[in-house]
Amino acid sequence: MGLVTTKEMFERAYKGGYAIGAFNVNNMEIIQGIVEAATETNSPVILQVSAGARKYANPIYLKKLVEAAIECNKKAGHDIPMVLHLDHGADFEICKDCIDSGFTSVMIDGSKYDFEENVALTKKVVEYAHPRGVVVEAEIGKLAGVEDDVNVSSDDAMYTDPAEAEEFVKRTGCDSLAIAIGTSHGAYKFRGEARLRYDILEEISKRLPGFPIVLHGASSVPQEFVKMCNEYGGNIPGAKGVPEEMLKKAAEMAVCKINIDSDIRLAMTANIRECFEKNPEVFDPRTYLGQARVAVKDMVKHKIINVLGSENKA
Numbered sequence: 001m002g003l004v005t006t007k008e009m010f011e012r013a014y015k016g017g018y019a020i021g022a023f024n025v026n027n028m029e030i031i032q033g034i035v036e037a038a039t040e041t042n043s044p045v046i047l048q049v050s051a052g053a054r055k056y057a058n059p060i061y062l063k064k065l066v067e068a069a070i071e072c073n074k075k076a077g078h079d080i081p082m083v084l085h086l087d088h089g090a091d092f093e094i095c096k097d098c099i100d101s102g103f104t105s106v107m108i109d110g111s112k113y114d115f116e117e118n119v120a121l122t123k124k125v126v127e128y129a130h131p132r133g134v135v136v137e138a139e140i141g142k143l144a145g146v147e148d149d150v151n152v153s154s155d156d157a158m159y160t161d162p163a164e165a166e167e168f169v170k171r172t173g174c175d176s177l178a179i180a181i182g183t184s185h186g187a188y189k190f191r192g193e194a195r196l197r198y199d200i201l202e203e204i205s206k207r208l209p210g211f212p213i214v215l216h217g218a219s220s221v222p223q224e225f226v227k228m229c230n231e232y233g234g235n236i237p238g239a240k241g242v243p244e245e246m247l248k249k250a251a252e253m254a255v256c257k258i259n260i261d262s263d264i265r266l267a268m269t270a271n272i273r274e275c276f277e278k279n280p281e282v283f284d285p286r287t288y289l290g291q292a293r294v295a296v297k298d299m300v301k302h303k304i305i306n307v308l309g310s311e312n313k314a
């Protein structure tokens with residue numbers, strides 16, 4: 001099967017009341033950990049590449065690593081559906097570049113623009129992507145916190161307006177929509193109690209029946225990793241994410257794609273810190289990166305089975 005678009009994946013997820021995990025990839029160990037987890041749980045998976053990842057690893061390396069994952073999987077007799085997705089495409093050019101180089105899905109993030117500019121930009125990307133068999137995720141509303149280059153303070157946080165969401169989807173022809181209902185990027189998501197605006201999600205799904213919604217900033221920031229980081233020399237007090245039960249509820253509603261990056265970072269860092277602290281003699285990167293890779297795999301398996309509900313949906 002190899003690389004596919006999100007079309008059928010989202011149709012099934014919507015009907016089945018579960019979501020597909022979209023995990024950010026930056027290097028070989030992360031890709032291997034995620035793909036092994038998806039394979040062992042027989043789950044579809046989205047591998048997503050941000051502008052930061054492209055800058056860090058070079059897009060050619062990332063593409064070839066994903067191709068290697070597919071080839072290794074096939075050789076081992078597995079064939080889970082995988083999507084290669086551009087995360088937070090900032091402009092038409094980066095989307096075009098990814099579409100031309102074999103991505104099966106791109107996100108155009110026009111949320112920093114006003115409504116009309118966002119519509120025009122998204123439409124332009126859709127018109128380029130669709131004839132080439134690529135699907136497009138768009139975004140309206142602003143997530144609190146740091147969103148790639150754009151800083152949005154919590155006070156500026158703007159929930160998605162359901163009427164605007166409906167008009168936006170109808171006018172742009174985008175295939176999925178990221179909305180703001182209270183999540184935010186990074187490891188510090190809520191000042192007080194975690195709260196998601198399910199009422200907005202519900203209203204959007206009434207206006208756009210069957211249309212797949214995307215949740216960014218959806219890491220749950222597992223406290224075991226925060227504790228390990230802090231215990232072994234780190235300093236990330238008070239890091240807090242979206243409780244898993246809240247994500248589960250969103251997945252049962254119209255949310256078909258749940259974005260996870262920070263939890264990968266935390267799983268790796270916690271384990272590398274632990275490895276260094278407990279084994280000061282270690283200087284072979286394969287030892288600590290190997291431990292980090294297992295941690296990514298275990299974390300992703302946990303999400304698939306206990307949060308996303310995508311186990312055995314490949």
Ligand code: G3H
Nearest residue numbers: 050051052053148185261
């Ligand atoms: O939404 C942002 C993702 O976590 C990607 O972050 O731009 O640092 O790779 P990044």
Ligand code: 13P
Nearest residue numbers: 186216217218219261262
């Ligand atoms: P987290 O920072 O919550 O992992 O969100 C990642 C994300 O939305 C990537 O687009």
Ligand code: ZN
Nearest residue numbers: 185216217259
């Ligand atoms: Zn995001």
